[in-house]
Amino acid sequence: MTDTVMNAGMNAGTVAFQADGSTGARKGVQVNRLDGGLIKGSKALNFTFDGKRYKGFEGDTLASALLANGVRLMGRSFKYHRPRGPLTSGSEEPNALVELRSGGRQEPNTRATVAELYDGLEANSQNRWPSLQHDFMAINDRFSNFLTAGFYYKTFMWPAAFWEKLYEPIIRKAAGLGSISFEDDPDAYDKGFLHCDLLVIGAGPTGLMAALTAGRAGAQVIIADEDFLLGGRLNAETFGIGDLTGAAWVEQAQAELASMPNVRVMPRTSIIGAYDHGIYGAVERTADHVLAPEAGKPRQILWRIYSKRAMLAAGATERPIAFENNDRPGVMLAGAVRAYANRWAVTPDQTVAVFTNNDDGHRTAADLIAKGVKVTAVIDTRAEAPKVEGAELFAGAQVIDTKGRLGLEVARLRLANGATRDVPCGALAVSGGWNPNVHLTCHQRGRPAWREDIAAFVPAGDLPQNMSVAGAANGDFSTAAALRAGAEGAVAALSELGIEAKADALPEAEDAPINVTPFWYVKEGKGRAWLDQQNDVTVKDVKLAHQENFRSVEHLKRYTTLGMATDQGKTSNMGGLAIMAELAGKQIPEVGTTMFRPPYTPVSFGVMAGRSVGEEFRPTRKTPSHKWAEEQGAEFVEVGQWLRAQWFPKKGETHWRQSVDREVLQTRNSVGICDVTTLGKIDVQGKDAAAFLNKMYANAFAKLPVGKVRYGLMLREDGIAYDDGTAARFAEDHFVVTTTTANAVLVYRNMEFARQCLFPDMDVQLISTTEAWAQFAVAGPNARKLLQKVVDPEFDISNEAFPFMACGEVTVAGGCRARLFRISFSGELAYEIAVPTRYGDAMIRKLMEAGEEFDAVPYGTEALGVMRIEKGHAAGNELNGTTSALNLGMGRMVSKKKDCIGNTLSEREGMNQENALKLVGFKPVNAAEPVQAGAHLMNADGEVSAATDQGYITSAAYSPVLGCSIGIGFLKSGDSRKGEVIRAVNPLEGKEVQVEVVSAHFVDPEGERLRG
Amino acid sequence: MGKFDNHGLKAVSPLGGFEPQVDAFTGLLIREVTDRALASLGARQGSEDAVKSAAASYLGGALPEPASWNANGEFAAWWMGPDLWMISAPHDSHELLAGELKEAVGEAGSVVEQTDGWCRFDMEGSRCFDVLERLCNANIRAGKPGDATRTSMEHLGVFLLCHEAGQKYSIVGPRSSAGSLHHALVAAAQSAI
Amino acid sequence: MIINHPILGPRDSQEFTYLGDATLIDRPDWEADDAAGQFHDYLYLRDNPAGEHRELWFHEQGDRSWLVVTRNTVTHEILNVELARDVARARGRSK
Structure with a gap:
């Protein structure tokens, strides 16, 4: 029909139109463009839809421009692939969903009714194959009885495996929305x-x-x-x-x-x-x-x-009236037809009929007639309908069906007197009232x-x-x-808000009353009358749901999917509720409404991500030696937000193990250097600082001398160990506490909780100093010799003057302030030296330069891990939220003479069983076999089951010192089972390794090296 | 980076350079600031008044009220939390600020060196509002000179100090994340300007 | 949500970390005869009211104050906000 009437309205140029001076350009091939409107007709914009070129104007939407060009068919429906055109002129649009742009910028499911037209816009229809006009999947429409309400629940019950492999992929392909390009969004x-x-x-x-x-x-x-x-x-x-x-x-x-x-x-x-x-x-x-x-x-x-x-x-938002075949392109809301005419100077067709149950619908007829569009009928469900100038009125009539291939051609009416009448129209403007x-x-x-x-x-x-x-x-x-x-x-x-504002005299404006007689759907007809056009839900579906006893409004929604599409049923929910009320013999308010949820309209994922994408997804923390480590070609690993050097590959090393083994051996044989800045550092001061730490740590701190460091274990209030570290006493009222890298924030938060909520009158002040100091571990037999070259000579760091667990302030490199701690995670003679962070980059270079004569090696987190397993030090794998001090072999450390977080509940019977898990080491009987972290421990003989479980391995590594794989972990009564051979099983991979129970301290069990 | 490098170690800026970084946009300058020493000052319990008066005589002015900062000659101070302040002074003349401050307040206060715990970027120019509203939830358009707000920018906790509303601010954030904070500032400026 | 911080005024709840029931302030005496029982109840027994609830929030992205927020868990209305340290003192946690 669109190409039969080209010239209606051509002679009715308005002032606004002539001012544009573009009569010819404006019309052109835009067969349904009218005069006037708020578009800027001076500049034609080029765009394509399904590859075909069109022209529109600034101020157009994609939908208004397509309608102007005589295109009513814009999409295929979700389930049945019915041809569809726009129902609305706004964001409530259920039908006219298109793909905009291409490549990385491709955006599916955009409503053509709100897509602002620009020069070069590229749009494609979706959910059709091979084309919008000839869509093979329209076969679904023939199977509509099979795809009714609840079909998901009824149809794909058996066999279960078919769902994932067969049904879902087919349904996803057939029923669906637009596609994405799988390219990165460049914007x-x-x-x-x-x-x-x-x-x-x-x-x-x-x-x-x-x-x-x-x-x-x-x-x-x-x-x-x-x-x-x-x-x-x-x-x-x-x-x-x-x-x-x-x-x-x-x-x-x-x-x-x-x-x-x-x-x-x-x-x-x-x-x-x-x-x-x-x-x-x-x-x-x-x-x-x-x-x-x-x-x-x-x-x-x-x-x-x-x-x-x-x-x-x-x-x-205007609501439609449901009737048979009310989804043909051309059937639109009356307010939308009026908006297209008045704002965009477009009519969906040159002959239009109006179907309404209220006075507002009549405005559409009047406005179209004024624009020179032929209004073939005004059908009003009310017997007492207002008169209409310039169009035939059918009062007390209904639209009972429509006809037309790929678009509306005829509306069939049931007149008040019972007769039928076919009215030719390329568009039907429907108004059921406003929500x-x-x-x-x-x-x-x-x-x-x-x-x-x-x-x-x-x-x-x-x-x-x-x-x-x-x-x-x-x-x-x-x-x-x-x-x-x-x-x-x-x-x-x-x-x-205490702001005085006044309502100025208001200008005059129309004040028409609302005259509406509810009318939700046309009862006549055996075919489908559409309610939710985006999810293809019909009046019949609602009836079926009711028949199958889905009578709560929320059940109706989920069973039929009414209102569950991306439009959240803006144009359809009301109709569904009204029909449900009628079926249940209730009033509409008794039925109630479903819940609207954010977002009001669909939102792209990109804008939710914002600027934080790729590497900037979250902040990165860099260690002071980061730049230097990069220069060495280090591999990095993320630990929390920190980037830490994992290992430092050397030329010729083709496997990470080669690098890690070398770093371990060189450290244990001479000296290694590692950036340990990432450990949390909390400065604790105040008259009650020592008393406060006594509360925080399971072990006692009150008697720690100034100038000394002590290992500390922190418990949760339930008696489970959760973090460990060291506390260095710099003065009677001044400690610096370290936490594990991962728990730095948590420990600080818990300390503030204790300070403010539990012990509010203790004199203690806390502040984090993690970032302020660049801290390096220097470990190995030559550690002292190396440091003596860096620490200024006036500071005596000999074993006598600066023994194991000493701490103090020194200067390095000719006067730079530094803090020195004699602590060891590797089990070697070791120190940690800290300088203000700005000197960290220079310090690592200085240490490496000083270490050249000892063949000093930088080591990363892998070698650090291997050495701590060799030494049997607990880390995150052992402090795993289920283990107590007793399990860790530190039961005697928990002071019974004082109160601390966790000590009371750590004494519970269940946590102190005779056969409690104890931290021990494991060596494979056959040195060639690997020990696996996560493996469970079973006795040498007997069945492998949860009931016979003896414990599990928490950490494992290849020890270059021992020349075999080793592990540490928790074994029932482990401390008294040394020498026993048991099995480490991994049923997931069908593996079983015989391991010998040994001390967790594989290296230097007497601790002679670190005290040397 | 200043005369304090009077030993064998050369300082680098939080962004890793030997000179502070500057990024210029139309109507906005983002400048890395590296020449300030910092020390936190916490009042010991029961010594709140003593610490305030000792600090006032050292700084030459009163410690700032909650959520604000002030400057007195070469010193500046901002409120970090209840009974806790950050003091700032030129690094060249006060590299040992923490020690000096501790001497001034004695037993009344707890002092901790904070100089290298932080990085600082100053933002200056007419487009400050437009850029800051892309970065943090502080109500900057209602702000006034002397405001010190602890807020977060791209998940990083920062102090936002207002020198001149809409025209000049300092953003003080965690040093190890200087690169991420700098990226956030520059990306916001590119986006908004 | 907006939490009206007693010192700083209205702040977005995004700046805070939530802990839970404010009864966590009432940590039992470790030397009490039934200390184990008291600690058990302290740690594990919680009311879960639909309505007014006193709860602990930490201003982690702010001034590091722990707050006791009285919040209606149904409506999210916030009825009162106090510094937890003041609450702790008022509940007898001074030395």
Whole structure:
């Protein structure tokens, strides 16, 4: 039908149209372009849809431009692949979902009705093959009886394995939405934070009036609208405000708002969620309307808005009436048809019929007639319908079916007198009344209330904190009521903040009453009448759900999937509820509503990620020797947020084990150096510092002399060990405590908890100094010789002057402040030396240079791990949240003479069994066999079962010193079983290794080296 | 990097260079600041007044109130938490700031060297608001000179000090993450400007 | 959520770390005769009210204060915010 009537309206050029001076260009092949509108007809924009070239104008959406070009068919439906066109002109669109752009920028499931047209826009239809016109999967439509409500639950029950392998892939391919390119999105996204006194959601007459009122009072105002054009329905209607057209009034309001520094106007910004205490999520589309964002500029921004007050002025959404074959391209909402005509100067076809149950639908007929479009019928379900000028009225009539291939051609009516009548029309404008956009009021469990006079749900009293609702969103549909509600709402909201605002005299505006007689669906007909067009849910499906006893509204939703598509049923939920109420013999408010949840409209993953992608996904912490380690070609490993050198490969080494074995041997034979800055460091001072540490550690600290370091074990209150480290006493009232790298934040938090909540009057001050000092372990028989070359000669670090577990302040390299600790994780003669971090890079170079004569080796976390296993030191694998001091072989360390976190409950019977797990070492009987961490321990003979389990191996490594694989772990009564041969089993991989139980201290069990 | 390198070790900036880094945008300058020494000062229990008066005479002005900072001559100080402040002074003349401060407050206070625990970037220019609102949730447009806010930027805890509202700020963050913080600042500036 | 910090005013709950029931302040006396029983109850027994709940929050990305927040767990309304140290003192935790 679209190509039969080319010239209707050609002669009715308006002033606005002629001013563009582009009559010919504007029409061109845009067969359904009308005159007027808010598009800029001076500049044609080129775009493609399914590879075919079209032209549109600035101000168009993809949908309006396609309609202008006579294209009604824009997509295939989700399940049945029915041909579909746009139902709406806004973000509530269920049907016209397309893929925008290509390559990394490809974006599926975008509503053509809100995609702003730009020159070079590339769009493709989706969910069809091979083409939109000839879609093989439309065969699904023939199997519709099989795909009804609940088909997932009924159909794919057996056999279970078929679901994953067969059914799901087929369903995913056949029923679905758009596709993604699997290429990286090249664009940047951003996020940010905004604060305001009043957030106005929606920039229609209500929102603009509210923003003007609040802005004039000097309040901090944000007004956001999802549309690229402010004004809401004012852009879609013909009536004006005062002496101005709607658009002119909007322009004036916008100019005034722009002049106020306290007002931030945010078009193209969707408020997607209402969160606790006045926090709102917003997505601003800063570059979706251009070919590509400028370099470094974001495509979209996710804003977190902190509002003191918020006003929801989000307007209303029209609802359709369901009837047989009401999903043919060309069947649209009446308000949308009117918006296309008035705002975009487009008619979906040159002959249009209107089907309504309320007065508002008549406006569509009147506006189209004024634009020169032929209105072939106005069908009003009400017997007492208002008169219509210029079109035939069928009062008390209904549309019972439609006909047409790939688009509407004929609507069949049942007239009031029972006769049928076929009305030719390429578009049918349907109005079932309007639903206030209550969605954001429900994001915190608010439930709307039914208002009989407008036959719709409106927000009830349980709004999110500090939110008010005004205008059509509150059920006040006339323009005059909207302006009034906006102004008064702003005054009221601001007065709660102590800001005095006044509602200025309001301009005159239309104030038509709502005359609507509820009418949800046409009962006649055996075919399918569509409710939720995005999820292909029909009236029949709702009836079936009811018949199968899914009678709660939430069950109905899940069983039929009504309202569960990306549009959240904005145009369909109401119809489903009404039908359900009718079937159950209830009133609509008794049935209730389902819950709307964020986001209000779909949000891209990119904007959720924001700038934090790739390497910048989270912050990285670098050690002071990072740059030097990079120069050495180190391999790095992430430990928490830290990047630590894992090993330092040398030329010719082809396997990491070669590097690690070399680092271990060279350290144990001469000297090795490792950056240990990552260990948490907490400075503890105060008169009660020692008493406080006594509370924190299981072992005693009060008597630790100044200048000494002590190992400390921390327990949770339940008696389980959770962290260990050292505490160095620099003065009577000054300690520096270390934590494991992973637990630095937790230990600090727990210490603050103890300080503030448990022992509030202890004199103790805490602060982290982890980053302030670059700390290096220097370990091995030559460690002292090396350090004596670096530490300034006035400091005696001989064994006598600076014995094992000594600490003190020294200077290095001719006067640089440093802290020296004689502690050892490797079991060798070892020190840790710390300098202010800025000198860390120079210090590692200095240490390596001084160590050259000893063949000093840098070692990474792998060698560190091997050496601590060889020495039998517990680490994270052993402090695994299930082990106590007793298990770790430190039971005697837990002081019984004092209170500390965890000591009372560590004495529980269950944690002190005779056969408790004890930390021991394991060596394979056959040295060639590996010991595996995670393997469970079983007696030499007998069955392998959970009941006979003797313990497990926590850490294992190849020991280059022993020349075989070794492990440490927990064995029942392990300390008394040394010499016993047991089995380490790994049933997952079917492995079993005979191991001998040995001391966990493989290297230097007497500790002579570290004291030497 | 200053006359304090009077020993065999050469200092590097938090970003790893020998000179502080500067990034310029239209209406915004981001400058790495490396010439300040830092020390935290905590009041001992029961000595809150004593520490305040001792610090005031050392600094030449009162310690700042909660959520604020102030400058007195070559010193500056900001509030970190209840009974806890950070003191800052030129590194060249006060490399041993912690020791000097401890001497001044004696038993009344706990002092900890913090100089190299932090990195600092100063942001200057007319586009500060536009960039900072992409970085942190502080209500900067309602802020005033002297505000010291502990907030987070890209998951990093930072102090945001306002010198001149909308025109000049200091951002003090953890030194080991200087690269990530710098990236966050520069990326936000590129995005917003 | 917004937590109205007694010193700093309204702050986003994102800056805080949640711990749990504020009764964790009432750590038993280790020398009591039934210390084991008291510690058991202290650590493991919690009320889980639908309604007002006093709970501990740590201002980790802020001034490092532990706070006792009285929050309605159903509506998320925050009725009172106190410094935990003050609460601890008021509950007799001074030496």
